[in-house]
Amino acid sequence: MGAYFPLFINMEGKRVQVFGGGKIAARRVLTLLEFGARVKVTAPMISKELEKLAEQENSLTLEYRRYQRGELKEVDLVLAATCEDKVNDMIFMECRQKEIPVNVASDQEKCDFYFPGVAKEGEITVGVTAGGKNHKKAKKVTERIRELLKEIC
Numbered sequence: 001m002g003a004y005f006p007l008f009i010n011m012e013g014k015r016v017q018v019f020g021g022g023k024i025a026a027r028r029v030l031t032l033l034e035f036g037a038r039v040k041v042t043a044p045m046i047s048k049e050l051e052k053l054a055e056q057e058n059s060l061t062l063e064y065r066r067y068q069r070g071e072l073k074e075v076d077l078v079l080a081a082t083c084e085d086k087v088n089d090m091i092f093m094e095c096r097q098k099e100i101p102v103n104v105a106s107d108q109e110k111c112d113f114y115f116p117g118v119a120k121e122g123e124i125t126v127g128v129t130a131g132g133k134n135h136k137k138a139k140k141v142t143e144r145i146r147e148l149l150k151e152i153c
């Protein structure tokens with residue numbers, strides 16, 4: 001497959017539901033909040049990092065429970081980031097059925113969009129992807145761009 005086109009989306013007020021409240025969810029929620037999204041995290045166990053963030057951020061709500069099949073409604077975007085591949089698959093299938101854009105962190109084949117590495121400084125925003133072919137390189141390039149933006153912006 002060819003490279004994915006970097007579409008820049010207005011996230012202001014968009015309703016994002018994130019399943020899973022661990023390391024990956026925390027990293028991505030932090031980014032989404034920076035762009036004005038309204039985020040709901042649903043998971044039986046939620047990290048301290050997210051709990052702290054929820055105390056400071058009105059746009060972040062936490063729900064301490066498991067995903068329930070058929071539950072999705074009034075949501076613009078879904079991230080499946082639980083540690084259970086089967087659960088992520090079920091979330092993916094429900095989103096497909098309801099035509100809700102979905103990203104499954106454990107399976108690049110089940111992503112309507114990839115989550116990029118994000119470097120942001122003032123009005124400049126850069127999104128980085130290696131198209132699912134090299135996550136570590138995407139991370140390295142993002143870190144270098146962050147340094148560069150700090151220097152020149």
Ligand SMILES: C[C@@]1(CC(=O)O)C2=NC(=C\c3[nH]c(c(CCC(=O)O)c3CC(=O)O)Cc3[nH]c(c(CC(=O)O)c3CCC(=O)O)/C=C3\N/C(=C\2)[C@@H](CCC(=O)O)[C@]3(C)CC(=O)O)/[C@H]1CCC(=O)O
Pocket residue numbers: 027028103104105106107108109111113114115116117118128129130131132133134135136138139142143
């Ligand atoms: C850019 C970044 C954004 C972010 O996540 O915030 C990102 N992955 C990052 C890091 C990273 N990811 C992984 C490792 C562990 C080391 C390794 O495996 O090499 C590390 C390195 C680390 O964390 O140090 C593991 C991993 N990742 C995916 C799978 C499943 C699969 O490939 O099928 C698995 C195996 C899971 C497992 O089996 O357990 C899938 C995806 N990860 C993506 C994005 C999407 C496009 C990827 C691309 O552009 O190439 C894509 C395709 C879909 C999506 O999730 O959107 C962020 C770097 C930026 C930053 O850190 O600033």
Ligand SMILES: NC(=O)c1ccc[n+]([C@@H]2O[C@H](COP(=O)([O-])OP(=O)(O)OC[C@H]3O[C@@H](n4cnc5c(N)ncnc54)[C@H](O)[C@@H]3O)[C@@H](O)[C@H]2O)c1
Pocket residue numbers: 019020021022023024025042043044045046047065066067081082083084085087105106135
């Ligand atoms: N895309 C990426 O960049 C990337 C990188 C590393 C790992 N991963 C994948 O992302 C996923 C999450 O990784 P992590 O390190 O954040 O895991 P983690 O163990 O830190 O967190 C897992 C979370 O899933 C929740 N969970 C478990 N069952 C659930 C259910 N039925 N409903 C809702 N939530 C449920 C747990 O309560 C916990 O909050 C894994 O599948 C991992 O393979 C992706």
